[in-house]
Amino acid sequence: MLLFAAALLALLLAGRTLPDGRAGSVLGVLGLMLLASSLWLISDATPFPGPWTLLPVTGTLLLLLSGTRATAASTRLLSTRPMVKIGDWSYSMYLWHWPFIVFAGLVFPGSPAVLLIAAVLSLGPALASYRWVEAPLRTASLASNGSRLAMVGAFLVVPVALAGALGIASRKDVWISSAFTPSIAAFNDTHRPHAAWDDCLSTATMMGPSGTLRDWGSCTWNSQASGVPLYLVGDSNAGMLSEALEGAAAELGSPLTLDSAAACPLLDWYMSGASAPTSPATICREHVDQTLRALDEADPGVVVIANSDLYVWSGGSQVGSAPNEMSDNGEDKAKIWEASLRRTIDRLQSHGHHVVLVQPIHRFEYPKTWAPSVCTVFQIAREDCEASMPLSYVENLQQPTRMAIDKVARETDLQVVDVRPYLCEGQTCATRRNDGFVLYADPAHISVPMSRELIPTFAEAINNAVR
DSSP, X not given: OHHHHHHHHHHHHTTOOOSOHHHHHHHHHHHHHHHHHHHHHOOTTSOSSSGGGXXXXXXXXXXXXXXXXXXXXXXXXXXXXXXXXXXXXXXXXXXXXXXXXXXXXXXXXXXXXXXXXXXXXXXXXXXXXXXXXXXXXHHOOOOSHHHHHHHHHHHHHHHHHHHHHHHHHXXXXXXXXXXXXXXXXXXXXXXXXXHTSSSOOSTTTTBOTTSSBOOTTSSEESTTOOSOXXXXXXXXXXXXXXXHHHHHHHHHTOOEEEEEOTTOOSSSSEEEETTSOSOTTSHHHHHHHHHHHHHHHSXXXXXEEEOOOHHHHOTTXXXXXXXXOOBOOHXXXXXXXXXXXXXXXXXXXXXXXXXEEEOOOOOOOSSSOOOGGGOOHHHHHTTOOOOEEEHHHHHHHHHHHHHXXXXXXXXXXXXXXXXXXXXXXTTEEESBOTTSOBOEEETTXXXXXXXXXXXXXXXXXXXXXXX
């Protein structure tokens, strides 16, 4: 925008000058004031492009306009030897400072001091490129076609070489370090519901392609097996265990049916709110009802229930045993969770099912949300894309829901699988084990490799459930 405005101003002036030196001084001072004020009035939160963009653009145009009068105060200031020297160097400084700042920010994220040091260090190559590249080119003779071609070729070599190097580095078998490949795989590998079962898990998982509820049993595996049927149900915490249950089903010779829905736990309750984006009368409750009706009629087997407990401890959701009995109070929600779970289990057991409950895993939102999607290549390569939090914080946060699950399990003689011991070492819970094994794929879900590591645990729990 500034270049366009400056070019337009140059065309409009076409050799003209201001008629009065005092007018030039006034315009110059005003231009400097607008430029200086933009440093305080414009921040990274200012919409761009937008009205505020006119502030530095107008200030610059006023300075250029005042420069048509050599007697203007601003012109005399900008004509001093130091200012002229900075002007000579400015283009090279402009070219070099940003790459230094960007790469410094990637290697050392969250450090303003490092960005400042990078900007200062960029002055070295900037002045060198001015001395040995820019200045010679200004006086170079390009009278022949050969000299022109040589210059063009020289300028093309660097970007072509860099592009080729980037293309090679982007191949899956070429990485910066040996730690990079397994980390990328753990972050990017999708669980079976996404990868191989026609997207059996999404925000609209319960919706089929025609906008109706997805048919029960549309996501099955090992359907010809003759062992005890296995049913994995719940929200996305059930979907992340698909590899574990798939492996367990293979070991036990059992068919497996997955019926899960993101942000829609399999509980006999109603919910709404920010962390539960469905209202009491909408599709989530219909999904739960359909799943329970299908399990009423399904062959008796082992039902594995895995739900997140975010709906209980999060302040952004309401739950209730009926649409007109909703609550956002933490203690009330924990009691409703327990009662809803008990009703769900009673119904399943009354139709001959064995039930295995899975304790909810902790989310990495301490002290802020961890997200590998925003980790840089450099962070992943040096194994710095990870998070941890005290076990005491996790226990305090999840104690009501976990105690409720343990209580219901004791009263109904159920098997409980607790994944926490696999995710926490000592008094610390982390997204990566000390041996480098990646445990979490995102803040709320374990990785595919971690899910596979749980195969023996679930096979044992299922065996114990049917004995």
